[in-house]
Amino acid sequence: MSVSVTLPALGESVTEGTVTRWLKAEGERVEADEPLLEVSTDKVDTEIPAPASGILASIKVAEDETVEVGAELAIIDDGSGAPAAAPAPAAEAAPAPAAEAPAPQAPQAAPSTEVQEPAPAPTAEAAAGGGSAEGTDVVLPALGESVTEGTVTRWLKSVGETVEADEPLLEVSTDKVDTEIPAPASGVLLEIVVGEDETAEVGAKLAVIGAAGAAPAAAPAQDAPAPAQAAPAPAPAAPAAAPAPAAPAPAPAPVAPAAPAAAPAQAAPAAPSIAPAVVTPVPSTPAPAAAPAEDGAYVTPLVRKLATENGVDLATVKGSGVGGRIRKQDVLAAAEAKKAAAPAPAAAPAAAAAKAPALEASPLRGQTVKMTRMRKVIGDNMMKALHGQAQLTSVVEVDITKLMQLRARAKDAFAAREGVKLSPMPFFVKAAAQALKAHPVINARINEDEGTITYFDSENIGIAVDSEKGLMTPVIKGAGDLNIAGISKKTAELAGAVRAGKITPDDLAGATFTISNTGSRGALFDTVIVPPNQVAILGIGATVKRPAVIETAEGTVIGIRDMTYLSLSYDHRLVDGADAARYLTAVKAILEAGEFEVDLGL
Known part of the structure; x- marks a missing residue:
């Protein structure tokens, strides 16, 4: 029997994916739920698990090829005829050995008792995605403002296993984000309603957690492969009656190989003599499956x-x-x-290191590597912006000495009160948002198809964050209505989510203006590129101490000041040089005045 591996739905707006790497080669053995390949979509990479156990017979889509959702990626074949056939007819395979067992294994009534007819029933229902188990429903929670559905990528527990409240129960993939759903209560997983690679709407029932009783239900579903492999065993079992109890056991009771932990526990009270027969075949069959796991924890x-x-x-x-x-x-x-x-x-x-930091040679030297999906997306967006806009840049110099002194006075109390560090960045965001209210031409969008201009009534400021996957710009919604503390908390939250790989699609959408802090890496200033659907972006340069001319009541003096450059790149189709200069001058005036005492509680 052959099982087709298809590209699952990875989000509401995702229609295609690119195969970045195959984790298995043709002819290799794969286990159900084992990571089979890696697929990249816009902004997110994810792993696709094998839908069934068997041999990877054919790979239909090569690496770096892009296909639509639902396209066939590979074919998994049973190889010997048993492993692949088991997952689908699991409910039918279980009763068959039970019916045949009494004839060849009349003296061993205990193993057939161990099979327990009620156990396969919940498994069949789980495989079909249905069931009528009663208990606590596990539902798909709301995962974002624009997320309406999610795809179950992997169940971390099987039917019959015990789960604890808040323990990770399954993994769900939405548009651009993968997340884990915790168990809402402690108990036993009685039923799985939505199988892997199936998509459900927010609020839909995914599973049922209830009291114990169906714990061994998951075993029969995975046991069908064992009887076929163990079928030849009865022949050598006949001549050696003493050591051979292990061989006859798998034939009448296919439960034993797939549930090594649960089967002995059930065998002990029924007939202690059966325990060796159940345990003996366990090491031979499940050993390969146990190898990929590390101390029971899944590691990608x-x-x-x-x-x-x-x-x-x-x-x-x-x-x-x-x-x-x-x-x-x-x-x-x-x-x-x-x-x-x-x-x-x-x-x-x-x-010596204090004088000049040692630089290690990068392992990328002399190599040719594949461009990641993220890098391609960033490149396409930048080229689209440059080709679609008339961009240029204006720069002003800003004396932020008063601001830095104010920050130094308030940062300790601020951190204790608000729970986040007080960096200079929130001051720039606050000043930029205030100036946008007075200069709406900077906070606008050109609607080319309609020939119109939209002047936004809110300041949704994107913050450029450097991450391992590339540059991302999460958005501070309504930044113009936030104080320094609110901006600080939101900035820390969004930057942390980007670097931890937990950013959501909603967090990355809706920017009307963007700020890029290139000075955080030491650059004096930069000619940053205006993102698509915006008309300007503000670049913040490094803050350095240098001598500057200061006008005082006593006259003109020279002093050591904290200085920085602000660069504004803008789309000249809408923003004129005078508009850019007026906006930059307004931001400069707010920062140099440094009147943030009220926000800082001073």
């Missing part, structure tokens, strides 16, 4: 690869993800800690 191939490249032992890494799962950021942090610990014994080079 990307994390494993990253750990191998950096020489990080995953057993020593503490996961920061939900349920303690190890994320890419955890591995990178462990690698940095390892590097920092290595040169510690050498105290002598410390003085």
Whole structure:
């Protein structure tokens, strides 16, 4: 039997995906739910799991090829005839061995008792996506303002397993974001209503958690492969009656191989002598399946690869993800800690390092690598903006000495009161938003198809954030109505979500104006590119101390001041040079006045 692997729906607005890497090669063995390939969509990379166990017979879509949602990616074949056929007719396969068992295995009534007819029933219902189990419903929660549905990518628990409240239960993928859904209550997973790769609307029932009783239900669904492989075993079992109880056991009771933990527990009270027969075949069949797991925790191939490249032992890494799962950021942090610990014994080079930081050669030197999907999207957007707009840049110099002194006075109390650090960035955002209210031509959009101009009545400011995947611009909605504390909290929240890979589509949409802090990396100023559907972007340069001419009551003097450059790139089709200069002058005046005492509680 063959099972088709198709590209699932990855979000409401996602219609296609690009295969970036196959994790298995043709002819390799794959297990159900094991990561099979990596697919990239706009802004997000995700893994597609195998829908069934078997042999990867054919790969239909090569790496770097783009296909639409629903397109066939590969074919998984049963190979020997059993593994692939099991997942679909699981409900039919279970009763068959039970009916045949009494004839060849008359003396072993205990194994057939262990099968327990009620157990396969919930599994069949779960496989069909239905059922009538009673208990606590697990529903798909609201995952964003514009998200109306989600696709179940992986169940972290099987029917019959015990779950704890708030424990990760399943993974759901929406447009551009993957997330984990926790269990709403403690109990036993009685029923799975929405299977993997199926899409459900927000509020739809995904599963049912209830009291114990259906715990072994998941076992029969995964056991169909075992009877076929164990079928030849009865022949050698006949000559050696003493050591052979293990071989006859799988034939009448296919439950044993797929549920090594639950089966012995049930066998013990029924007939203690059956325990060896159940345990003996377990090591032979499930051993390959146990290998990919690490101490029972799921670790993605990307994390494993990253750990191998950096020489990080995953057993020593503490996961920061939900349920303690190890994320890419955890591995990178462990690698940095390892590097920092290595040169510690050498105290002598410390003085030299203070004068000139040592630069290590990048491993990318001399290599030709594939361009990531994110890099392509950024490139396309930048080229679209440059080709569709008449862009140029104006620059002003700003003395922010008073602002920096004000920040130094307030930062400790501010951090204690608000729970976030007080960086200079919120002051620039506040000044930019205030000036936008007086200069609406900067906070506008050209509607080319209609030949109209929209002047926005709110200041939704995008903040350019540098991340491992590339530049992202989460949006502070209604920035003009926020104080310094509100802007600080929102900036920290959005930047943290970007770097942790938890940013949502809603957070990235709706910007009317953008700010890019290129000075955070030491640049004096930059000619930043105006994003599509906007007419201006503000660039903030590095703040440096240098001598400047100061007008005082006593006369003109020279003093050491905190100086920075502000650059405004704009679309000359709507914004004239005089408009840009007036806006920059307004922002400069707000920053140099430094009248933020009320916001800071001073």
